[in-house]
Amino acid sequence: AQSVTQLGSHVSVSEGALVLLRCNYSSSVPPYLFWYVQYPNQGLQLLLKYTTGATLVKGINGFEAEFKKSETSFHLTKPSAHMSDAAEYFCAVSPSGNTGKLIFGQGTTLQVKP
Amino acid sequence: DAGVTQSPTHLIKTRGQQVTLRCSPKSGHDTVSWYQQALGQGPQFIFQYYEEEERQRGNFPDRFSGHQFPNYSSELNVNALLLGDSALYLCASSTTGLATNEKLFFGSGTQLSVL
Numbered sequence: 001a002q003s004v005t006q007l008g009s010h011v012s013v014s015e016g017a018l019v020l021l022r023c024n025y026s027s028s029v030p031p032y033l034f035w036y037v038q039y040p041n042q043g044l045q046l047l048l049k050y051t052t053g054a055t056l057v058k059g060i061n062g063f064e065a066e067f068k069k070s071e072t073s074f075h076l077t078k079p080s081a082h083m084s085d086a087a088e089y090f091c092a093v094s095p096s097g098n099t100g101k102l103i104f105g106q107g108t109t110l111q112v113k114p
Numbered sequence: 115d116a117g118v119t120q121s122p123t124h125l126i127k128t129r130g131q132q133v134t135l136r137c138s139p140k141s142g143h144d145t146v147s148w149y150q151q152a153l154g155q156g157p158q159f160i161f162q163y164y165e166e167e168e169r170q171r172g173n174f175p176d177r178f179s180g181h182q183f184p185n186y187s188s189e190l191n192v193n194a195l196l197l198g199d200s201a202l203y204l205c206a207s208s209t210t211g212l213a214t215n216e217k218l219f220f221g222s223g224t225q226l227s228v229l
Contacts, residue, residue: 004156009154036220041222042222043118043204043220043221043222043223044157044204044206044220045220046218090156090157092156100145100147100162100170100206100208100218101147101159101162101170101172102157102159102218103159104156104157104158105156106154106155106156107154107155107156
């Protein structure tokens with residue numbers, strides 16, 4: 001069965017510092033991988049996705065993630081944190097291709113300190 | 115262009131009651147998926163509706179049921195509410211065919227509290 005593990009439920013960085021949010025997945029089929037962001041009292045917004053092709057994917061707001069099959073990882077990074085990046089981040093895998101059904105990790109709360 | 119809209123935004127019920135949540139998909143979308151997000155957890159897939167039929171279902175009991183109307187809007191019904199049903203319920207809409215996951219749009223959710 002497919003699953004997603006996000007390492008670290010809370011991550012705190014200083015403004016301007018590197019952001020690294022970790023995600024490992026398990027999938028018996030080639031995975032479709034996603035990162036979503038959730039701001040308070042809002043729904044989920046897609047940051048970026050990996051389906052096929054280039055393993056380094058770039059998303060909105062300066063975020064990027066690299067698919068590493070050998071490590072079954074899809075970590076999210078941003079070179080320089082901004083106060084507005086403070087939010088909840090979810091990694092997700094699609095267990096059966098492109099069907100609209102996603103399995104989410106537990107989420108990581110990103111705190112950005114001034 | 116309105117995105118995915120859900121109503122109501124907040125709801126308080128007592129144990130044993132029944133509840134209906136509503137979702138209007140983004141314009142041009144024909145598929146609706148429902149997710150439950152408990153406090154401090156990631157969203158969990160409940161089920162998906164397309165062409166007024168349930169197409170996929172997650173690991174949720176039969177107390178959770180749904181419906182899709184000809185205009186693609188959808189309802190989520192939960193019977194015999196339990197305290198553990200307290201959660202944020204998210205609706206996501208998409209189109210069938212290629213790149214469904216890539217065009218998944220989420221609403222802001224309905225916060226259900228069961229007392």
